[in-house]
Structure formats: structure tokens, C-alpha cells
Amino acid sequence: MDSKQRLTETLYKTISDINVWQDVLRDISLLTGASRCIIMQRDKKTAELYITQSIYIDLASPVLYGFSDEETDSYITHFYQSDPWTEIELKNYPVTPYAMSSFLPIEELKKTEFWPWLAPQGINDTAVIEVFNSTEYWISINLYFDGYNEAVKNRCLDLLSEYKPLMNAVWDLGQQFRASKSSPESLYYFLEQQKSPSFLVDSNSKVIKANNKGLALLDCNDCLVNLKDNLLFIKNSEMRSRLRNEISVLSERKYIIENPPKTSFNIGELTFHCTLLGNGEDIIGRDTALRLVSIESREELLSKLLSPIWEVACLTRRERELVEVMASGGRVVDFMHEYGIAKSTAHAHWGKVKEKLQVKDRSEIFAHHQLFLETSN
Numbered sequence: 001m002d003s004k005q006r007l008t009e010t011l012y013k014t015i016s017d018i019n020v021w022q023d024v025l026r027d028i029s030l031l032t033g034a035s036r037c038i039i040m041q042r043d044k045k046t047a048e049l050y051i052t053q054s055i056y057i058d059l060a061s062p063v064l065y066g067f068s069d070e071e072t073d074s075y076i077t078h079f080y081q082s083d084p085w086t087e088i089e090l091k092n093y094p095v096t097p098y099a100m101s102s103f104l105p106i107e108e109l110k111k112t113e114f115w116p117w118l119a120p121q122g123i124n125d126t127a128v129i130e131v132f133n134s135t136e137y138w139i140s141i142n143l144y145f146d147g148y149n150e151a152v153k154n155r156c157l158d159l160l161s162e163y164k165p166l167m168n169a170v171w172d173l174g175q176q177f178r179a180s181k182s183s184p185e186s187l188y189y190f191l192e193q194q195k196s197p198s199f200l201v202d203s204n205s206k207v208i209k210a211n212n213k214g215l216a217l218l219d220c221n222d223c224l225v226n227l228k229d230n231l232l233f234i235k236n237s238e239m240r241s242r243l244r245n246e247i248s249v250l251s252e253r254k255y256i257i258e259n260p261p262k263t264s265f266n267i268g269e270l271t272f273h274c275t276l277l278g279n280g281e282d283i284i285g286r287d288t289a290l291r292l293v294s295i296e297s298r299e300e301l302l303s304k305l306l307s308p309i310w311e312v313a314c315l316t317r318r319e320r321e322l323v324e325v326m327a328s329g330g331r332v333v334d335f336m337h338e339y340g341i342a343k344s345t346a347h348a349h350w351g352k353v354k355e356k357l358q359v360k361d362r363s364e365i366f367a368h369h370q371l372f373l374e375t376s377n
Helices: 003-013 018-032 053-060 070-083 085-091 115-121 150-181 185-192 212-219 235-254 298-304 317-328 333-339 343-357 362-376
Strands: 036-044 125-133 137-145 198-201 206-208 225-227 231-234 260-267 271-277 291-295
Touching: 003 018, 003 150, 003 206, 018 137, 018 150, 018 185, 018 291, 053 206, 070 115, 125 150, 185 198, 185 206, 198 212, 206 212, 231 235, 235 260, 235 271, 235 291, 317 333, 317 343, 333 343
Parallel strands: none
Antiparallel strands: 036 137, 125 137, 198 206, 198 291, 225 231, 260 271, 271 291
16 A cells, blocks of 8 residues: 555544544655654644644644644743744635745744744655635644655645545534534433433534424424524523523533533523533544533522422432531531431431532522522512
8 A cells, every 4th residue: 555545544544533633744744854744733723823722731733743742832932922834824714725935934033033943853844735624723733844845845735735635524524523523312312311401512602403392392493592503592682591501611611521621600580500411622633522511591580499309309308408408508528427327327328419409508508498488488
């Protein structure tokens, strides 16, 4: 198998495994002589690279090839803002590949604040091509090399031109494959078990799936929330912006499978509960995690306050007893003493209560009970 045939086969493998792009970059390096390669997400408005949290933390990525930890760290911490090639990409969108030296000659590059990062690596030019494009960002491949070596530069440009159609195709198919895997049937079953109108949405508020109560809510003509272009939509632009921002920024919090990030917020007469269902970043920084969004009306919230919090059906007898103690201002230790329960067992019950009632501490239970007392008077 020759090198180009191997590159083609490796590109097809990226459809089902995005990490194989690391092997693609290795093969491209071998074919062209480029010493370093990256695949990165770029903002449409600024062309700036999006630095993922994994690169910040580990200084490594499946979409970085040839860079040492020190080189990666120094770029992030010292040279990121002084990169003159960013402005070039903003003004010259790379539909077809080009070398940066066509716009910024190497001798001029040496006068910039970016040169101290480039010079020790023996690179002074980069060829770039876009492999995926959306309304908010694009994905680019950059090959770094010694621009004085015309043979290497030409090989880089020729290869990017030749393989651009295939790279575009496999990236797009990979996007579709990953989207299909991010919405398993088990999540749909979980969605239908929700007691309130609920939706699986992506970071942009696009509805992937709604439960029956959610569909009924969307069919209600006078409801605050409806569907437009498959997005959760509110006519009031300020409310709509608030909804989309709350859903989007949830991914900035650390995802822990046992206790996923959650947020609740009020818009008009509705209360929205949003739970992150996965890590908020893929390897290029795209937010691919789904969210569970459940919606309650003020009437539904008030109806919950018409009975004591410990009467929630999902609680066991012991858990109800613990919640009743806390609703009256008590603590786990008070529950232990009142019912003669071992410390480990009491804390195990408390862990279950927090999970079932979705509370962080006993003050939330106490506050809920105070509301119940107020509304029942």
C-alpha cells in the first residue's frame, strides 16, 4: 500500500473515530515534509483558534502533531494573541489552500512578536485549508514548515488541494455519525419518564427529541415557548436570549456523571430546569453535549408546595424521616440520634435524598418547607 492510499483509508476511519485524525496528521507530515500540523476550530468573526480545556490541562491533543509540550504551553500563555497569521485567515478565508508567506513574507514575519516562538522550531510558514464550515465557526488544517524550502511548501499546497474534497466529506460524515451516537434510545426512554414537559436539546437550543408532554406544550397556541426552525423559541427577544444563554453556558461547568451540572431559572411564568448530559467539549472545542430541559408552570410549582416535601413518592420510609427532620431545621446527626442509625447509614440515606430531590444541602429542604407552610396558611 502506497502512502497516499494509506492516507485515504485513514481518512475514512475518522468517520467513526475522530481521534484517528491524529494518524491523518502523521501521514500528511510524512507525505509533505511539514514538521508540525494542527486541526483547530476557528471563530467566524475573529478567526481566533479555540483552545480546548483538554489542551490547557494536558498540553496534548489528538489534533496536534509535532508540537512539544513546551511549544504548546508557550503558545497558549505568551504568543496566542500576537499570532499575525490569525488576521490573515480572517481576511482570506481558506476555501482553497494558501501559504501565509503569500500575504506576510518571511522577512516581515521576523519583525513580529510572534517570531521568537517560531524561530526555535525551525518553522516560518504555514499552509491552511478549511475542512468544515458552519455559520459560527470553521475547522481548519494548518501545516507548518520551513518556507524557504519551496519543495515542501508546494507538496503541502498540492496535498491540501487534492485531499480537500475527501477531508470535507469525511468530516461532515463524522459529524453526522457523532450526532447519531449522542442521542441513544436509552435517553429517549429517560425523557419519556419525566413528569414535566421535557426536551433533549443541543447547545444551541435545537430540539433533538421531546416527550409527549413537551409536544403537547408546543402545540399550545398561547404558550410562552414554541418551536421555530427546530429551536426552542420565545417571541420576546430578551427572554429568548436568556434561554439560549442559560442552555449554552452550562457546559462551562465540570461534568461529573454522578452529579451532572444543573441549573434552574425563571422566564415569565415558567421555570426551566436544565441538566448537562455529557462533557461539554469535543477534541476541537465544539460543544456537543445534550441537555435535558424540563419546564414547569408556576401553577405546577405551587401544587408541589401543597404537600410536605417528605411526601415525595420516590423517597423510602427512612429517607422521608430524614427529610422531615431537616425540614424542621435538623441535621443528619439529629436524624442519627432520633432514630438510632449508624453514621455511615445516615449519610448514605442523605446521599440518596440529595439525588432524588436534586438538592445540594439541607437549607434547600428547610426553605421548601417554609414555603409549604406559607402557602398552606
